[in-house]
Amino acid sequence: MRIGAHVPTRGHGPIGAIESARACGAEAVQIFGSNPRAWALPRIDRARCEAFRAAWSESGLGPLFLHSSYMVNVASPSAEFRGRSRDLATATVALADEIGADGVVVHSGAAGTTTPRAVALGRAVDTFTAVASQARTTAVLIELMSGGRGTVASTLPEARELFDGCDDHPSLGLCLDTCHLFAAGYGLDAADGVSETFAELRALGLEDRAGLRITLET
Numbered sequence: 001m002r003i004g005a006h007v008p009t010r011g012h013g014p015i016g017a018i019e020s021a022r023a024c025g026a027e028a029v030q031i032f033g034s035n036p037r038a039w040a041l042p043r044i045d046r047a048r049c050e051a052f053r054a055a056w057s058e059s060g061l062g063p064l065f066l067h068s069s070y071m072v073n074v075a076s077p078s079a080e081f082r083g084r085s086r087d088l089a090t091a092t093v094a095l096a097d098e099i100g101a102d103g104v105v106v107h108s109g110a111a112g113t114t115t116p117r118a119v120a121l122g123r124a125v126d127t128f129t130a131v132a133s134q135a136r137t138t139a140v141l142i143e144l145m146s147g148g149r150g151t152v153a154s155t156l157p158e159a160r161e162l163f164d165g166c167d168d169h170p171s172l173g174l175c176l177d178t179c180h181l182f183a184a185g186y187g188l189d190a191a192d193g194v195s196e197t198f199a200e201l202r203a204l205g206l207e208d209r210a211g212l213r214i215t216l217e218t
C-alpha cells in the first residue's frame, strides 16, 4: 500500500507536485489539473509535459491522479454547463494522458432536486461516455459523492447503474472516498461495515474498477 496526499502545485503546474509530495512524505499523489474553482481549461505545454514525465519517473512517486475542477457537473440541469463540464473534464483527461497520470477524478454529478433520477442518470452517462471515449491511457475515475441535492451516485448500486449505462467502458474506474461513503450510510467505522462494503463491491463486479481514497481530517 502506498500512502499519498492531495498536494499543492504552487502555481508551477504538475512539476510542482514533486516537491510538495517530498515535503509531506507522500508516495502517491493527487493534484488539481486546473484551477479547481474556475472554468479555465488546463494548459498543455508539450515540452513541460515531457519534462514532467522524466522528472516523475525519476522521482519514484506514484500513482498520480488529477482531480478535475469543482465546476464540472456531469449531470447539470443546464445543457450549457453540461457541455462546459464535458469539455473541461475532457481537457483534464488530455493533460493526464500527456503527463502519464493514472487517472482523472470526476464527481458523479448532481442534478438538483427537480430532475427525475432517470433523466439525471442519462445525462451523467452521456457525459462520462463522451469523456471516457477521449482517454488514451489514463482512467476516468467516477467519484461517489455523499448524497443529497439530486446526487447521481453516492452508493455502490448507483455506481453500478452508471457503469451499466456506459457499457462498462474500459477507461472508467471508481474513486471511493471513505468520508463520502460513510456519509452515504456505509458503516466504515466498524470492521463488519468495512467487510460488508467490500462484499457489496465484489457482488456488483466493481472491485477491479475501484480505488479507495481514505480521507483524513487535517
Ligand SMILES: [Zn+2]
Pocket (backbone or CB within 6 Å): 067, 105, 107, 143
Ligand atoms: Zn472530489
